[in-house]
Amino acid sequence: MSRPFTPKVLTANRLRQGDAVWLTEDDRWTTDPLEAELIEDEAHADIRLIFAQSQRNYVVGAYLADARAGARGPEPVHFREAFRSRGPSNYAHGKQERF
Amino acid sequence: MYHYNDFDEAFVRERVSQFREQVARRLDGSLSEDEFRPLRLMNGLYLQLHAYMLRVAIPYGTLNSAQLRQLAYIAERWDKGYGHFTTRQNIQFNWPQLADVPDILLALADAGMHAIQTSGNTIRNVTADHFAGAAADEIEDPRPYAELIRQWSTDHPEFQFLPRKFKIAITGAPNDRAVTKAHDIGLRMVRDANGAHGFEVIVGGGLGRTPMIGKVLRAFLPTADLLPYLEAVVSVWNLAGRRDNKYKSRIKITVHELGIEEISRQVEARFLETRAEFKGGDQAILAEIGSHFAPPAFAPRSTAAYEAARSANPAFRSFADTNLAAHRAQGYAIVTISTKAHGATPGDMTAAQMRVVADLALAYGHDEIRISHEQNVILPHVHKADLPALYLALREAGLATANVGLISDIIACPGMDYCALATARSIPIAQEIATRFDELGLEQDIGALKIKISGCINACGHHHVGHIGILGLDRAGVENYQITLGGDATETAVIGEKTGPGFAADEVVDAIERLVRAYLALRLTDDEAFVATYRRLGAAPFLDALYQREVQIHAAE
Numbered sequence A: 001m002s003r004p005f006t007p008k009v010l011t012a013n014r015l016r017q018g019d020a021v022w023l024t025e026d027d028r029w030t031t032d033p034l035e036a037e038l039i040e041d042e043a044h045a046d047i048r049l050i051f052a053q054s055q056r057n058y059v060v061g062a063y064l065a066d067a068r069a070g071a072r073g074p075e076p077v078h079f080r081e082a083f084r085s086r087g088p089s090n091y092a093h094g095k096q097e098r099f
Numbered sequence B: 001m002y003h004y005n006d007f008d009e010a011f012v013r014e015r016v017s018q019f020r021e022q023v024a025r026r027l028d029g030s031l032s033e034d035e036f037r038p039l040r041l042m043n044g045l046y047l048q049l050h051a052y053m054l055r056v057a058i059p060y061g062t063l064n065s066a067q068l069r070q071l072a073y074i075a076e077r078w079d080k081g082y083g084h085f086t087t088r089q090n091i092q093f094n095w096p097q098l099a100d101v102p103d104i105l106l107a108l109a110d111a112g113m114h115a116i117q118t119s120g121n122t123i124r125n126v127t128a129d130h131f132a133g134a135a136a137d138e139i140e141d142p143r144p145y146a147e148l149i150r151q152w153s154t155d156h157p158e159f160q161f162l163p164r165k166f167k168i169a170i171t172g173a174p175n176d177r178a179v180t181k182a183h184d185i186g187l188r189m190v191r192d193a194n195g196a197h198g199f200e201v202i203v204g205g206g207l208g209r210t211p212m213i214g215k216v217l218r219a220f221l222p223t224a225d226l227l228p229y230l231e232a233v234v235s236v237w238n239l240a241g242r243r244d245n246k247y248k249s250r251i252k253i254t255v256h257e258l259g260i261e262e263i264s265r266q267v268e269a270r271f272l273e274t275r276a277e278f279k280g281g282d283q284a285i286l287a288e289i290g291s292h293f294a295p296p297a298f299a300p301r302s303t304a305a306y307e308a309a310r311s312a313n314p315a316f317r318s319f320a321d322t323n324l325a326a327h328r329a330q331g332y333a334i335v336t337i338s339t340k341a342h343g344a345t346p347g348d349m350t351a352a353q354m355r356v357v358a359d360l361a362l363a364y365g366h367d368e369i370r371i372s373h374e375q376n377v378i379l380p381h382v383h384k385a386d387l388p389a390l391y392l393a394l395r396e397a398g399l400a401t402a403n404v405g406l407i408s409d410i411i412a413c414p415g416m417d418y419c420a421l422a423t424a425r426s427i428p429i430a431q432e433i434a435t436r437f438d439e440l441g442l443e444q445d446i447g448a449l450k451i452k453i454s455g456c457i458n459a460c461g462h463h464h465v466g467h468i469g470i471l472g473l474d475r476a477g478v479e480n481y482q483i484t485l486g487g488d489a490t491e492t493a494v495i496g497e498k499t500g501p502g503f504a505a506d507e508v509v510d511a512i513e514r515l516v517r518a519y520l521a522l523r524l525t526d527d528e529a530f531v532a533t534y535r536r537l538g539a540a541p542f543l544d545a546l547y548q549r550e551v552q553i554h555a556a557e
């Protein structure tokens, strides 16, 4: 029996701005992690990763990050991903500037 | 202050225009990221958690007011209005956009600065005693040698693809403020029996995954032999260093595996060749460089105004007692400006503050500024008569925190608030410790105590050599902080000892408070510093306090 698949989101940094972005179901890169596609199937995750890596003139360093379904969209599992979706804790810079 | 000659100037500008083309080719898709990454790293450009980060060298920690103003301009024009000073005497901008970086590099070149070799497997920015050229205890200003090393190592054709990065630190004083024993090569100026100046060459120190205190490779190296000797050391390691394993590639591992005697034998053999190849051109260049570092004209003046301000203003007296260091010239002082107001981010300075410091350096400090590895800013040459006015201007800018060398003067690396390699955050821990002890009102009473925090095993925050070191780790998806005790970054350098299980983020400040309260109870006199008490008693009573052992014993009774 293989282990159950932990849901994922696809994330990367934008080439020009360097900020964190997430891949949506309709192949957009969004700066809002709640809009990300929650990938619940391993084979689909592989396909999405290949797609993301082909977007090499738009994003850098695409990878699959663990996520879980939240009330408003996918939520990060690991604190590193939580920080990426929010910004640094010492100033209200990064994604949280919008909040 | 060294000024670029025509060659330096042309070289740096050429590199900027090369990078401009490389960025354009990356943006139009003709370069892949794999092709571009090494090129951007050669120019100090990293990709971090939230943005690109540009690391700019501040060679041997020295700046003038025009350069600091230019850094302020860059911070405002292309970043978020501040910069971050690091333990390697660099400044980092945390938010540049890729397309702007060539313009930033050009703005740096306009002020005689660059970001070359602030990354990659090269000889990195040479760091130096931040009191260089001013300290009362100094044998000789080490910065001309540091500049010579910068010129020699920049774009050195043999040393662009070393087994790993290579860091050199230099001091001209017996009291080591440059952490020379934790560098790939540490250079400590010494005198021989006849009074001639030379260097004690220390090799194989380093922090990170395998922390080691460097070993003496040469007890006395005549200053004229510096470059051929460095060339010999680096070329021996370039061949012998392990390229098969990134964790074993630093020279400390080569020294550890081959032994200091064998390294010494190989270096001395190679040195015979390199010394023959250096035909004195380096000495001519050194003489020319030296002329740029002539000390300012120190003038005798009355210090009555300083004494009067000391007696009239307790806040000024406290600042003077904490933030001044002994200067070699009568009537002068070295002023350390703390970036660590309680609750602030260690090493961060706003553009407005940079301009204030630049103005003050011009008005009162012979246009000299230094950045320390402890992430503070120094005005090395201020006459005491000018200190009261300087203090008022600093206070106005939020830069008069009187905490240098105290518990809130914490080194903290960027950690997981910025750094892509981090395993946990550093900055909030530093902020909370500083705020806690400020609220307790214990800071002055505690006295000298160095806390150093790193956000991962790479140890940019020098935690191994903190009196109290804190290392942020990821333990099963939760931030966890491991504490080390008894480290020392000076000429008596030691690696701190690990205590035991780490602490959660919301427990670590309480843990530090327990350690400090144990120290206050255990010290023999108010003058016995934390690390002295630790050395006298060993770890046991501190571990009891840290892990609340007595409490547990009582609870079990």
Ligand code: SF4
Residues within 6 Å of the ligand: B413, B414, B415, B416, B419, B420, B421, B422, B423, B454, B455, B456, B457, B458, B459, B460, B461
């Ligand atoms: S110690 Fe680790 S987290 Fe801190 S700056 Fe260095 S690499 Fe980043």
